[in-house]
Amino acid sequence: MPDHRRVITGFSNPTVKALRALREKKHRKAAGKFLAEGLRLLTDARECGHVPETLVLASARDPHPLLAELEAAVEAAGGEVIETSPDILSKITGKDNPQAVAGVFAEFDTSLASLDRGGADIWLVAQALRDPGNLGTMLRTGDAIGAGGLILIDDCADPFSVEAVRASMGAVFTQKIARAEWPGFEAWLRTGPGQLVAASLRDAQPYRGAPYAAPCFVMVGNESRGLPEEYEMACDLRVTMPMKGRADSLNAAVAAAVLGYEVLAALDTASA
Amino acid sequence: MPDHRRVITGFSNPTVKALRALREKKHRKAAGKFLAEGLRLLTDARECGHVPETLVLASARDPHPLLAELEAAVEAAGGEVIETSPDILSKITGKDNPQAVAGVFAEFDTSLASLDRGGADIWLVAQALRDPGNLGTMLRTGDAIGAGGLILIDDCADPFSVEAVRASMGAVFTQKIARAEWPGFEAWLRTGPGQLVAASLRDAQPYRGAPYAAPCFVMVGNESRGLPEEYEMACDLRVTMPMKGRADSLNAAVAAAVLGYEVLAALDTASA
Incomplete structure (x- = not known):
C-alpha cells in the first residue's frame, strides 16, 4: 500500500459521513457528486473516460489487475484513494454485502x-x-x-x-x-x-x-x-x-x- | 357499518401481528397465505374469482361502489372484514402511504x-x-x-x-x-x-x-x-x-x- 494513502477506521469520520450523505438527493445536488460501486461498473466508467474523484476500497480484498488499473487511474488524475473496513463501506453504500470498491464521481452536464x-x-x-x-x-x-x-x-x-x-x-x-x-x-x-x-x-x-x-x-x-x-x-x-x-x-x-x-x-x- | 364487524385499534393486536408477519416469506409459507393491497388490484382479483379470506379497511375512507362490492363478496364467501386505522394498515403493508384496503388470500396451487x-x-x-x-x-x-x-x-x-x-x-x-x-x-x-x-x-x-x-x-x-x-x-x-x-x-x-x-x-x- 502506498504510504500516502488515507486509511479510515471510524464510522464517525467526516469523510465517511460526507460519502454516506451522497445516498440522499439533496446532498448529491449540493455536492454535485454521486456514488457508484463495484469493480466492473467502475472499470466500465474508466474505459468510458470517467475516473472517480475518490475511490474507496475495502481493506480486506482480493488483488485484481482491474482494481490496480483503477487505483492508478485515480491517482494519475489527482484523485484520492481511501481504504476502509467492509463495515464502513457497507454503511456508505447502504448495502449489506457491499462490493469491495466504490467511487465518487462529479455529476455530468445534464443540459x-x-x-x-x-x-x-x-x-x-x-x-x-x-x-x-x-x-x-x-x-x-x-x-x-x-x-x-x-x-x-x-x-x-x-x-x-x-x-x-x-x-x-x-x-x-x-x-x-x-x-x-x-x-x-x-x-x-x-x-x-x-x-x-x-x-x-x-x-x-x-x-x-x-x-x-x-x-x-x-x-x-x-x-x-x-x-x-x-x-x-x-x-x-x-x-x-x-x-x-x-x-x-x-x-x-x-x-x-x-x-x-x-x-x-x-x-x-x-x-x- | 354492520355491527358484527371487527374493529382493531391496537398495534399489538394479535391479528395485526399475524397480518404483518405475512410480509415475511417464512410466515407466508407457514400460513399458506399472502397479502395484496389496493382497491383496483383487489377488484381485479374478485373479477378473476379470487376473494380474500380477510379484508382490512382503513376506518377513514371514501365510500366507493367497488369497495362495497368487495366487502359484500368477502362476507358472502364467509370471510372476515376488519376495520382499522391508517397507521395500522401502514404497519401491515409496510408502505408509508398505504392504500385504503388490503386483503389476505390463500396461496394458489403452484404445482x-x-x-x-x-x-x-x-x-x-x-x-x-x-x-x-x-x-x-x-x-x-x-x-x-x-x-x-x-x-x-x-x-x-x-x-x-x-x-x-x-x-x-x-x-x-x-x-x-x-x-x-x-x-x-x-x-x-x-x-x-x-x-x-x-x-x-x-x-x-x-x-x-x-x-x-x-x-x-x-x-x-x-x-x-x-x-x-x-x-x-x-x-x-x-x-x-x-x-x-x-x-x-x-x-x-x-x-x-x-x-x-x-x-x-x-x-x-x-x-x-
Whole structure:
C-alpha cells in the first residue's frame, strides 16, 4: 500500500459521513457528486473516460489487475484513494454485502444543449418516472439498443441515485443524460430533426410496422398516470402494443424496451 | 357499518401481528397465505374469482361502489372484514402511504400438474430470479402478451411477496404460477408439446424471425449469472437480441418482455 494513502477506521469520520450523505438527493445536488460501486461498473466508467474523484476500497480484498488499473487511474488524475473496513463501506453504500470498491464521481452536464441529437438514431425519454430502478433499467436498455441517451422530463427520480446507478449496470456512464421541463424539451426538439414517439392508447397505430424515423425519441410516462394528453398529442407518432389480458399498461421500463427494440429493428431494416 | 364487524385499534393486536408477519416469506409459507393491497388490484382479483379470506379497511375512507362490492363478496364467501386505522394498515403493508384496503388470500396451487399447457400459446419461465420486482413485472408482461402463466425454476424470489404482488399490478391473479426444480420442469415439459426458448449468447440465432412455435416457453435466467449452460443447451431454440453498447445483457424482466412480444407477433402472424 502506498504510504500516502488515507486509511479510515471510524464510522464517525467526516469523510465517511460526507460519502454516506451522497445516498440522499439533496446532498448529491449540493455536492454535485454521486456514488457508484463495484469493480466492473467502475472499470466500465474508466474505459468510458470517467475516473472517480475518490475511490474507496475495502481493506480486506482480493488483488485484481482491474482494481490496480483503477487505483492508478485515480491517482494519475489527482484523485484520492481511501481504504476502509467492509463495515464502513457497507454503511456508505447502504448495502449489506457491499462490493469491495466504490467511487465518487462529479455529476455530468445534464443540459439539453449538451446532447448531439445526430449522434444516435434512438433516444429514450422518460416523463415524471418516480422509480429510480426504472430509470436505471432504461439506461441499461438504451445502451443495448445503441441509444444516445435518456432525457428526463418534468419531475423524475434522480438518475444519479445509488439505486438508478446500480440498475443501469454501468450505462449511466455510456448514455448521455439530460433533464428538462416539457416546454423546454418541446422547444429544443423542434429546433432540429427528431420524431417524437409515445406508447399511447389515444389515436394510436400498432407499434409493429409504424413509420419510425431517425432520430427517434421514444417517450414513456409516469408509472401511475402515464403521459399527459397534451404531451401525447404533441407526438409525431403514437403507437400501441397489444394488451391481451386485463391490464391496460406495461411497466414503464418494459414499454420503453419493447418499443425501443422495435424502433431499432425498423431503422436497421430501413437502412439495410 | 354492520355491527358484527371487527374493529382493531391496537398495534399489538394479535391479528395485526399475524397480518404483518405475512410480509415475511417464512410466515407466508407457514400460513399458506399472502397479502395484496389496493382497491383496483383487489377488484381485479374478485373479477378473476379470487376473494380474500380477510379484508382490512382503513376506518377513514371514501365510500366507493367497488369497495362495497368487495366487502359484500368477502362476507358472502364467509370471510372476515376488519376495520382499522391508517397507521395500522401502514404497519401491515409496510408502505408509508398505504392504500385504503388490503386483503389476505390463500396461496394458489403452484404445482406443474396444475398447468394446462394447451390453454395458452406462450408461457414465461424464470430461473433463479432473485428480485421480486422482476417476478411481478414478468407476471404483468405475461398478462399483456396473453401468456398462460409464469413458471419459476430453482431458487426464485417469492411471487407472493408484497413487492412481487405490487409489481404484478394484479397479474398475480390472472396468470398461473408454478414452481419447480429444473429436472422436474424438464421432465414435465417433455411429456407434451412445448418449445423451450432462451435468450442466450451460446449458439444462438437472431431473435427476430426465429421459428417460434406454440406452446412456446420463454425462459430467462438469474440476474447476475444468467442461465446455466446445461439449461440453455436443453432448449429447442436459443435466440439473441442485439446488444449495441458495452453491456452484454438486459434486465431479466426486460429480456422476457422483448422476447415475449416477439413471440406473440410471430405466432399471430403464423396463425393469420
